[in-house]
Amino acid sequence: MKTVLITGASSGIGAAVAKRFADNNYKVYAGGRNQERLNDLASTHPNIITFTCDLTNKEAIQNIPVDFGEIDILILNAGDCEYIDDPVNFDGDLFERVITNNLIAVGYCLDVWLKRVKNNGQLVITSSSASFLPLPRAEAYGASKAALSYLAKTLSIDLKPHNISVSLINPGFVQTKLTDKNTFAMPAIITADKAALYIVDGITQKKSEINFPSRFTFCLKALSMLPFSLWKYLIGKTINKAPTL
Numbered sequence: 001m002k003t004v005l006i007t008g009a010s011s012g013i014g015a016a017v018a019k020r021f022a023d024n025n026y027k028v029y030a031g032g033r034n035q036e037r038l039n040d041l042a043s044t045h046p047n048i049i050t051f052t053c054d055l056t057n058k059e060a061i062q063n064i065p066v067d068f069g070e071i072d073i074l075i076l077n078a079g080d081c082e083y084i085d086d087p088v089n090f091d092g093d094l095f096e097r098v099i100t101n102n103l104i105a106v107g108y109c110l111d112v113w114l115k116r117v118k119n120n121g122q123l124v125i126t127s128s129s130a131s132f133l134p135l136p137r138a139e140a141y142g143a144s145k146a147a148l149s150y151l152a153k154t155l156s157i158d159l160k161p162h163n164i165s166v167s168l169i170n171p172g173f174v175q176t177k178l179t180d181k182n183t184f185a186m187p188a189i190i191t192a193d194k195a196a197l198y199i200v201d202g203i204t205q206k207k208s209e210i211n212f213p214s215r216f217t218f219c220l221k222a223l224s225m226l227p228f229s230l231w232k233y234l235i236g237k238t239i240n241k242a243p244t245l
Contacts, residue, residue: 001027001047002026002072003028003071004028004029004071004072004073006018006077007075007077008031008032008077008078009031009038010033010038011034011176013171013174013195013199015041017199019041021047021200022047030051031051031053032052033054049066055105056104056108070116070117070118073122073203074113074114074116074121076126079101080101082141084137087139095139095140098144099147102141102144103144103151106125119162121164122166122167122203124166124169125155127146127148127170129171129172130145132170132221132224133223152168153168156168165208167202167203167208168210169210170211171195173189173190173216174190175189188215195212198212199212
């Protein structure tokens with residue numbers, strides 16, 4: 001039985017991916033902050049073992065009372081989203097929170113767990129299609145996700161000699177507790193279960209990038225090739241509505 005360790009599994013994409021791997025006969029270590037939701041997740045399948053941890057605390061990660069052993073697939077999926085609503089009165093504390101939750105915590109997880117990934121194993125990092133383009137209000141979220149994308153691509157080069165493959169996940173809009181708070185239109189939004197289908201299929205195929213839904217992410221990538229001045233003009237037309245993914 002192969003082993004998956006996934007963070008951010010209390011709800012949303014993480015929970016759906018954990019269930020799908022468990023259904024595919026993987027042993028799944030599923031981590032998060034909400035013990036009640038994790039208990040509910042563990043009750044859905046005997047292959048799921050849950051743990052709670054604050055991933056922004058490296059010592060806490062080191063002291064999780066679970067013996068993970070060797071890991072076939074390490075999925076770093078946990079993250080958060082907050083918006084910068086007033087750029088002139090820039091909220092440095094908010095910026096620090098988002099960067100810490102979405103980026104620094106991933107570094108701590110890599111520090112503790114990457115050495116446990118088996119030969120021919122996989123590292124998977126969840127970024128966002130928001131990393132393709134600069135979007136309004138996304139100074140913190142977008143910066144953290146762009147950094148994760150760069151990190152994953154760099155690791156894919158440096159881990160190749162160690163026979164560890166790297167997959168980068170770039171979701172579009174997925175219906176989760178994070179997107180439920182959005183008040184703007186979210187084109188091509190899909191369910192977490194549908195997202196899990198894309199993700200597990202992409203990981204199984206060891207794809208270097210897992211972008212979905214395909215037509216939506218293709219459009220964003222195409223727009224990213226425009227001159228920045230033109231993109232800034234276009235997005236400026238919708239600055240009060242533009243989404244953060």
